[in-house]
Amino acid sequence: MTDQRIPPSLQHLIIEHDKVVKHIPKFGVVAFGGMAGVALAKEVPAAISRSGRDFNLTVLTGGTTTSVFEEGLSSIRVARRYPAVSGSLSRDMANRETISVADYWLSEYSRWIRFGVIPHVKKIDVAVVESTGVDENGIIPSLSVDAVPAMVDAADKVVLEVNLSKPVMYGLHDIYLPKDSEPVPIRNVLDRVGEPVVRCPSNKLAAIIVTDKPESGAGGYGAVSPVELKIAGHITEVLSAAVGEKSLTRFYTLQPGAGPLASALLDRIDFSGLRVWSEAVSVDWVHHVGGKVSAISSSCIYVLRGQEKLLEMVYSELSSLKDSVVLRPYEITNRAEMISRMSLISIQQAIEVDIYGNANITHIGGNIHNGVGGSGDFTRNAYLTVLALPSTTSNGKLSRIVPICSHVDIPEHDVDFLVTENGWADLRGLSPRERARVIIDNCVHDRFRDMLAEYFEKACDVGGHEPVSWKHAVQFREMMELAS
Amino acid sequence: MTDQRIPPSLQHLIIEHDKVVKHIPKFGVVAFGGMAGVALAKEVPAAISRSGRDFNLTVLTGGTTTSVFEEGLSSIRVARRYPAVSGSLSRDMANRETISVADYWLSEYSRWIRFGVIPHVKKIDVAVVESTGVDENGIIPSLSVDAVPAMVDAADKVVLEVNLSKPVMYGLHDIYLPKDSEPVPIRNVLDRVGEPVVRCPSNKLAAIIVTDKPESGAGGYGAVSPVELKIAGHITEVLSAAVGEKSLTRFYTLQPGAGPLASALLDRIDFSGLRVWSEAVSVDWVHHVGGKVSAISSSCIYVLRGQEKLLEMVYSELSSLKDSVVLRPYEITNRAEMISRMSLISIQQAIEVDIYGNANITHIGGNIHNGVGGSGDFTRNAYLTVLALPSTTSNGKLSRIVPICSHVDIPEHDVDFLVTENGWADLRGLSPRERARVIIDNCVHDRFRDMLAEYFEKACDVGGHEPVSWKHAVQFREMMELAS
Structure with a gap:
């Protein structure tokens, strides 16, 4: 052999x-x-x-x-x-x-x-x-x-x-x-x-x-949840609102996010011919080539636990897939030159985001949870960046939308739309205060909306273009953690 | 006429x-x-x-x-x-x-x-x-x-x-x-x-x-100060250490920063043939074409107060300058594709920077001071980014190197060297804690070194990959403001 x-x-x-x-x-x-x-x-x-x-x-x-x-x-x-x-x-x-x-x-x-x-x-x-x-x-x-x-x-x-x-x-x-x-x-x-x-x-x-050891599947991901399906549904609304379905498949490429959210998005998309430019695509996206997906350029094809059979099917279809799928080095997939040339719409996930759109994708407090990966290559150079995350974590006890992020990897200037399971906000052209209002109205979980609105009001009392009150931000975190 | x-x-x-x-x-x-x-x-x-x-x-x-x-x-x-x-x-x-x-x-x-x-x-x-x-x-x-x-x-x-x-x-x-x-x-x-x-x-x-109204000169800038000359001297050391003088003029291009720091850098550079790729160059850089500078691509030529005579000289040399200077739209000067192709070394200024290298270039507290401009176009896509700033402000009463920035526009992942009038730090390949130590040792002003080292120690007691203690960060700011 x-x-x-x-x-x-x-x-x-x-x-x-x-x-x-x-x-x-x-x-x-x-x-x-x-x-x-x-x-x-x-x-x-x-x-x-x-x-x-x-x-x-x-x-x-x-x-x-x-x-x-x-x-x-x-x-x-x-x-x-x-x-x-x-x-x-x-x-x-x-x-x-x-x-x-x-x-x-x-x-x-x-x-x-x-x-x-x-x-x-x-x-x-x-x-x-x-x-x-x-x-x-x-x-x-x-x-x-x-x-x-x-x-x-x-x-x-x-x-x-x-x-x-x-x-x-x-x-x-x-x-x-x-x-x-x-x-x-x-x-x-x-x-x-x-x-x-x-x-x-x-x-x-x-x-x-x-x-002869086979792939064991990427760890750290759960199954697709109802929350992710809702987020994915809102992402399709954003895509329609921002560029429209016909333009999307004709003029733009998509980076579909990672893990269960990418799978959920595939489920919620009901049109065909998407072109994908990414650093990583899951095997289910590859499996939809010829239908919802027309072309994929990526650095890798990864497999979630439970997708082993899909991977076998991809192996068996390899000779025809070569016409629709290309794997490339990071220096091409993640190159600013290519991402901007591809008129890319990037779906970016985050650990938390502040009310102005600044996102933390790596840390929980001072502890690193994961690396930045190629996120900043895509968010900075994409035509549009859609930041998508569940509005809460820890079984709904903590809001992922917060007064101040404990760490910022993706600054507000790179985030064009914010999406949660509650809804979405078009942040383009808005001042920080305008962004805060639409994020609190559309994206924050009901349980935390009043708390965040109250924080925002107190921060506005301090004043400024992008009002911050560290004192009240710390209080917000303490209240949230106490309640949880 | x-x-x-x-x-x-x-x-x-x-x-x-x-x-x-x-x-x-x-x-x-x-x-x-x-x-x-x-x-x-x-x-x-x-x-x-x-x-x-x-x-x-x-x-x-x-x-x-x-x-x-x-x-x-x-x-x-x-x-x-x-x-x-x-x-x-x-x-x-x-x-x-x-x-x-x-x-x-x-x-x-x-x-x-x-x-x-x-x-x-x-x-x-x-x-x-x-x-x-x-x-x-x-x-x-x-x-x-x-x-x-x-x-x-x-x-x-x-x-x-x-x-x-x-x-x-x-x-x-x-x-x-x-x-x-x-x-x-x-x-x-x-x-x-x-x-x-x-x-x-x-x-x-x-x-x-x-x-027939002439240019009145860009506001908001003072004259070149001894602090800027020291910073500029350290930048030339960084350029030598990072790529070497011969490689610099042969393989790389430079974005020289703005205002008095750019003028100071021109003063401190003692070799010839630099190629400049920037969104803005001051008229004194244009005036050095043929000597220290061999080629300039920029979106504009600006003039500081007091440089009106230099501008007149540039006007009179226009026909020959066209061979060494090109003015282009932002969509070229600031395009990721071009910045990465130009193997650019970007000198970026900031209002404040934290001990890990995250920089705030726009806000003082919640108040906006200036916009981001093209900073993120350059810092993200440059070959190397050198962040340069005086270590203090308000007549030395406040440290510009702080525990936590009140706003982050340029994340740590984009900052390769940090330079102040006290010295410089090579941050490439270092973990956040390693960066903090070398920044505190090399870049912080004497007056604040112990205070920041103490903050860092307390944050490390909290733990984490990039330790933060909001409580002690707030205390640091209060102590600093009290002392000033």
């Missing part, structure tokens, strides 16, 4: 799983491709863990990982992680500062890897990459391209995990990295301008591991 | 200043070109004011204006202003909400004008544009292009102010607006891909006013 995936000239690089450890430096930088829980190395983290050796590593990943991956890493010392955290283990370590984590927009992250901009990551010692095959020209990627081309480029050595649980995905990917001073020559969602493989000089290729 | 500026076929449109009022709707949208205090209409605002008529207008400007301009507008009712405020009159009105102000990044602002995205500005009734001449093809701009092409495009009527105090600036400008789904074909700072004039169908041209 490996004969079809690995040419004879490279078969000598195949090693047993545990032997990979000799390629991992005790002190150095190790990068793992993969994002949104897919296309991660399935064997190397566990092998490192089993080795019992002392390591002190800087670890890069393409994006969020899986709990299996994190457990593999948890037994060794990791001093630094980029980008951000993934899952409760690394989250807790970052919050206790037993690990140093710096969080970057994914477009910058990938470019910085390639050019060695981060002082602690001048180069990568080993890049560990899942692939569905390899030939003399390079690596055939798996379900995600993410930062893999940058990692391979910056790496001294590359270790491949050839995964037999997937078909050879040759032809699904378009590997092109921006050139100095040159426009990216992509004009349409499906344009292919690069190569089907990630170039990798054969002298970099240090070892090949063969595995 | 007007014969050289206005062709015979358009001479019949010339009217007396006060007659312009009949072209201004009593209730509607009026746009004025010009930014950073230059290329504004010199006669129309005063004529509107003198008319004594009732107006209720939505007013758009290209950017910041002058006190003369604002005084002209102050006697009529303006319900809405875009983008942001300019000067103390409109600032006070925005802070009392007697005017509605929404603040947008300039790239989005211009695009939104053109496509009628802002619900209150579906179209423009009259665009009032300063020009240095007009011909059958269109308008020859003045010292600024800013949003003029978008305003003219979206306007029912155009009123020109042909300004005789300046030479005919034909050939200085490159008017090109991005086309749907197409890359912008500019590869180098000085590439010209458009036309020398702003196209304006002759049936839109409603009236021409002739004036």
Whole structure:
């Protein structure tokens, strides 16, 4: 079976799983491709863990990982992680500062890897990459391209995990990295301008591991809830109001958000021919190609728990899907140039948002919950940004719309519409006070509307263009937490 | 004199200043070109004011204006202003909400004008544009292009102010607006891909006013101070450390900041051949073309008080300057696509910054001080962003580096270096706590170092990846204000 995936000239690089450890430096930088829980190395983290050796590593990943991956890493010392955290283990370590984590927009992250901009990551010692095959020209990627081309480029050595649980995905990917001073020559969602493989000089290729472990599904997401279906319904209203259905499919592209909300949106959309430009799409969106969806450009296809059968169907339809789906590196999917050229409407989720539209997408108090991902690449450069979130959390006991966010990642200037399960607000062209009124009226949960209106009134007593009263904001939080 | 500026076929449109009022709707949208205090209409605002008529207008400007301009507008009712405020009159009105102000990044602002995205500005009734001449093809701009092409495009009527105090600036400008789904074909700072004039169908041209009023200089800026010279010195150290002098002039472009800091930086740079890509450059930078500066692309050339003689010299050298200076619309200078292609190093100023690198560039408490301008276009898409500010304000009584900003426009993820007169901090790749330590050590003023270190310690007691303690942050502000 490996004969079809690995040419004879490279078969000598195949090693047993545990032997990979000799390629991992005790002190150095190790990068793992993969994002949104897919296309991660399935064997190397566990092998490192089993080795019992002392390591002190800087670890890069393409994006969020899986709990299996994190457990593999948890037994060794990791001093630094980029980008951000993934899952409760690394989250807790970052919050206790037993690990140093710096969080970057994914477009910058990938470019910085390639050019060695981060002082602690001048180069990568080993890049560990899942692939569905390899030939003399390079690596055939798996379900995600993410930062893999940058990692391979910056790496001294590359270790491949050839995964037999997937078909050879040759032809699904378009590997092109921006050139100095040159426009990216992509004009349409499906344009292919690069190569089907990630170039990798054969002298970099240090070892090949063969595995048949399937994807285990992205963690951290629940099933689609009635709240998400309501939010999704309101998003379709926003799309109609902002650009209209006909224009939407003709002139614009959509980034559909992530997790159950993206699935709910797919359910609520009742027209066909959407073009998607995103950094990640779930397998159910891919499954609707030819119907609700006409074209997808993404960096990865991820799978939620329970979607394993859909993934199998995607595998079996791969040869025809290549005409409607392209997987690209972050440096294309998240590139400002491309996002603005694609006239993109971005659906962005958040942990909390203030009454003026400033959003916190990463922290709960001082604790990091997740990284920014590519959110800022999209929200800043999209044609329109729709911020969507449930109006409450903790079983309705806490309002996600608050007087002041404990952290701001997406400033008000980037948020055009706010959507909750209660309704939506068109914020375009409104002053901060006007925004506060329409957000409180349309989006806040009934239970908190009076409280927030009262806060806003007190803040207005203080005065200003965007009135704030820290004293009353603290009181609001205390009241909310007391009541919960 | 007007014969050289206005062709015979358009001479019949010339009217007396006060007659312009009949072209201004009593209730509607009026746009004025010009930014950073230059290329504004010199006669129309005063004529509107003198008319004594009732107006209720939505007013758009290209950017910041002058006190003369604002005084002209102050006697009529303006319900809405875009983008942001300019000067103390409109600032006070925005802070009392007697005017509605929404603040947008300039790239989005211009695009939104053109496509009628802002619900209150579906179209423009009259665009009032300063020009240095007009011909059958269109308008020859003045010292600024800013949003003029978008305003003219979206306007029912155009009123020109042909300004005789300046030479005919034909050939200085490159008017090109991005086309749907197409890359912008500019590869180098000085590439010209458009036309020398702003196209304006002759049936839109409603009236021409002739004036000889010179520029009065941008307000709100003081002279270069020793603090700014120190900051500028540290910026040159950052440039050397981050990319090196040779690479800087060869591979990168610079956005040099604004006002006295930009002038100070020019003073402190001791090498030649810098390429500048910016939305605004001061006339002293233009004056150094051929020496420290080799090429400039900007949306405007502005002039600080005291630089009037430099401006005269620029006027007299215009024919040769055209080879090294190009003025472009915001939709090019501030376009993400161009900023990322230009490998730009952006010098960004701020009102305050927190110990983690989140910056407030617009508000003092809830009061707006100025708009965001194009800051976020540059900081998000630049290769590197250097945030530079004096460590204190109010004669040293208040620290500009604070526990928590009262408003965040530029999130930490966009700030790569922090510079004050005390020193600089390389924030790349550092966790929030690591950033706090190096900022407190290197950038904070001696007077506040212990106070901030103490705050940081207390916040760390609370814990978290990016520790915050609102209680102690409020105490810090109170202590600081008490001491001052």
